[in-house]
Amino acid sequence: MGYIRSAALRGFADEVTVHGGDPAAYARAVGLRPDALLADDVLVRDEAAAQLLELAAHALGRPDLGLRIARRQDITTLGSLAVAIQHSPTLGDALDCTSRYLFVHNGSLSVRLGGDPQGERGVAGLHYGPAGEGLVQGTDMGLAFAHGVITYLHGGPYGLLGVELPYRPAAEPAAYEAAYGAPVTFEAPGTAAVLRLPQALAGHRLAGVNATLRRLALAHLAAQTPLPGTGGGTSARVRAAVRESLGTGSVEIAAVARLLAVHHRTLQRRLEAEGTTFGALVDEVRRGEARRLLTGTDLPLAQVSAMVGFAEQSALSRAARRWWDAAPRAVRAGAAPDRVSWGTLEG
Structure with missing residues (x-):
């Protein structure tokens, strides 16, 4: 059993309320303290958080709930990790930093920049996992959040080539393609969800970088x-x-x-x-x-x-x-x- 910061659920209560649900009741149903939905730094069980998303999606009839919540989140969800990411020299450095220190935010998740699952030259893959059939709302939310963070760091669309998900879509495929603005492949081989990116994106230099702030943030994370x-x-x-x-x-x-x-x-x-x-x-x-x-x-x-x-x-x-x-x-x-x-x- 792992733990995540409750910040990962930021936006859940607002989205559920908009659709007429009771976020506190859903939290209690899966054994979570309702006040965790109103704070960023409560440690909650990752399995309970995943069950919370599934329960709410089913109860509200919103199979795209994870994608919707991701739209309500921004890079500040990552807490101190966000400072180190924002002040990295390049996007590749930011992704490397995320891979190294993501455990501070979510101890059971990994994100790494690797090869393209389709083997295309000049293309890299941001591998997010583990992901698989079952509790997919959490992956839908997390991968869409990662896409949003990269878009923010790049200052706009970054040339996403496609998305590969190793499970059947919970919502209509069109909802996924609207969220990413790119083709989405379902039931892809492997155990990770993947964003297919231009390999050259890693060298993109970030704006407004402060090396001292990054050094302080990295010391805090280390x-x-x-x-x-x-x-x-x-x-x-x-x-x-x-x-x-x-x-x-x-x-x-x-x-x-x-x-x-x-x-x-x-x-x-x-x-x-x-x-x-x-x-x-x-x-x-x-x-x-x-x-x-x-x-x-x-x-x-x-x-x-x-x-x-x-x-x-x-x-x-x-x-x-x-x-x-x-x-x-x-x-x-x-x-x-x-x-x-x-x-x-x-x-």
């Missing part, structure tokens, strides 16, 4: 990647949950356990088996986020304190002394001169 050989599956999920909760919600173990859909004692045992504790992970995440904010932005110290989950600035000062044997101002003063202002980060 911090969520388990070290090779450490296992750390539960630890990695806890780090991600804590990082998203800092400054916005409780970082108590009971609250994080609810996000991960496990009992807090079970979570404690799993962390102990990986040689760590919840408190140690919270401290590790706080330390990393504090250093990133101190050395990478010019945010006021009071705001940095709040963003890493401290009630008062004095708590940040004590922690900084323990972590680095230095005051927060000294840590900031010793940083490289390419700090980015918060206004730049927001823009």
Whole structure:
């Protein structure tokens, strides 16, 4: 069982409501908390999310529901990954970044740029999977979302040559062709859905790239990647949950356990088996986020304190002394001169 950020369901509630459905009732029916539909950073079971889409599509008589929801989403759905993607030098770099760090958004999905399934010269394939018969609304939504992101990064149509789906269409074929503006092949061989792209598209340079913003975003994403050989599956999920909760919600173990859909004692045992504790992970995440904010932005110290989950600035000062044997101002003063202002980060 894997987990995804609830941001992947952004637009679901609005689309369902437009068609007279009750999104909260559908969420409860598949075991999801209804409030997950109103937030971006709740961790939800991927299987439950897929079942939610199928249930709603059937109940509403909207077999193109996944395609419709994708139209309501944009690149910001990807959270911190969106910053790294938008500030990649080329579209190929953006796709490579997506392939490497997509697990932060959806731990059970993979996206990679590979060969053309038809073997045509000068054509590449963006392989999205796994995909197959059964719960297809999620794939319909996800692949159409990927198409929309590429269109956005390219600044308009990018020359999509065709789409290959390894399953029968849930909706009328015309709905798929309207969504992509290209021919769509159904029941294609393989286990991935594929966007067929011009190979030269990978070299397309993106506009408005800020190398410093990309470096900060990549550092943030890399911090969520388990070290090779450490296992750390539960630890990695806890780090991600804590990082998203800092400054916005409780970082108590009971609250994080609810996000991960496990009992807090079970979570404690799993962390102990990986040689760590919840408190140690919270401290590790706080330390990393504090250093990133101190050395990478010019945010006021009071705001940095709040963003890493401290009630008062004095708590940040004590922690900084323990972590680095230095005051927060000294840590900031010793940083490289390419700090980015918060206004730049927001823009």
